[in-house]
Amino acid sequence: MNPLARRAVAELVGTAFLVMAVVGSGIAAQRLSPHDTGLQLLENSLATGAVLVALILALQPVSASFNPVVTLVERALGLIGSREAGALVTAQFVGGAIGAVLANLMFDLDAVSWSGHERSGGGIWLGEVVATVGLVLLVFGSLRGGRPESVALVVGGYIAAAYWFTSSTSFANPAVTVARMFSDTFAGIAPSSVPMFVLMQLIGGVLALGLVRFLFAAHVPEVVR
Template identity: 50%
Template sequence: MRMSPASLPRRALAEFTGTAALVAVIVGSGLRADSLSQDIGVRLIANAAASAIGLGLLIALLGPLSGAHLNPVVTLSEWWTRRTPRPGNGGREALAYIAAQIGGAVAGALLAEAMFGRPPGAALATAQRAELHLLLGEAVATAGLVLVVQGLRRIGRPSLAPVAVAGYIGAAIWFTSSGSFANPAATVGRAFSDSFTGIAPGSVPAFAAAQLLGMLLGMGLAGVLYGTERAATEPEAADSRRTV
């Protein structure tokens, strides 16, 4: 049974809520891992597992409502590849989504801090992450994410997004030097937590630039691999909001 299309305010609220929950999972699992072990490997396993599982669940839950972008690079890449006069795909929706995602990310980080007894916003992150090799890793992580999202849509398999996107992010946390933030909104939010998952505010602009570069690379690679025509081998492929 197909849901009736949600209004833009409801979709934006879904993006705010979903991004807040995602960042709360990322930051909260990092804080929990910090308190349980000093072994960086153990902490990374715990954080990667919680982040991937949480992301998959959020995509499955919110995908039918807003598309569960939860990430400005996903919103921008989807807007660019579908820039048509169809309702719901305009720049107004993209701007609303991005504003909701950034606000949600900050709210999620502050919520995680509060849940673990830390004064929300009292201490910004101090982890510097502006080294060139980390920025390269972040560009690669974001390019891969965009390729997964675009590829699933172009082959007509958007219903695989909860597993595929979550699985990719869980893997990329390990195989990229940056830890695969791959999300400008989450990057801003994580600046509000001085913890294992944080990023110093001064490193945020460089990380965001690397993510936008990765988005362009991922879109370009998707175009080369799949062409510009959309497939429609699943019913969901015809629904512009069932992207991720």
């Protein structure tokens, strides 16, 4: 198989399973702990953090970004080319949508049910910027430090924690954000809230790119043309 096709499939499958974990555990938490929102968030965050560790460890030899912001920062740093970045980002969005549909179906819900969960406001938008800056910085900091094997634990641990310390519960991923609007459940987000979330994530990615270039300047390669 073409190497780029293999990478795209890894991103599609990985993002699909990530969204299944986010949405599916949210549905399960809602049903198992219907009267305790804090416990629901704990269950959702632990499942998401754990699946991230597992997916990154398994798929990292092929491709394991599962996040358009991370992929775009890779492109900006010259680690991948434009054609590759486009294919991987497309695969991430498609995989996310598939994951949301499968999570809904596993719990006997409609394949697609538009979320009515509005998430908006200055504090929440700031939370998405903070969450994304932290995620991207930790990913590339681990890689620049010559510790690629640590990325899985770093990302899984960070996201599980960021569910709690950010006001937005740390989506920090445009593909996952778009996918979550397809499920009117605990983890869902209303379509009207998605554009600002994605914009804040992109802003966070740009800020993180600046930090990565500044902090790890000696390790950043020339940009691929």
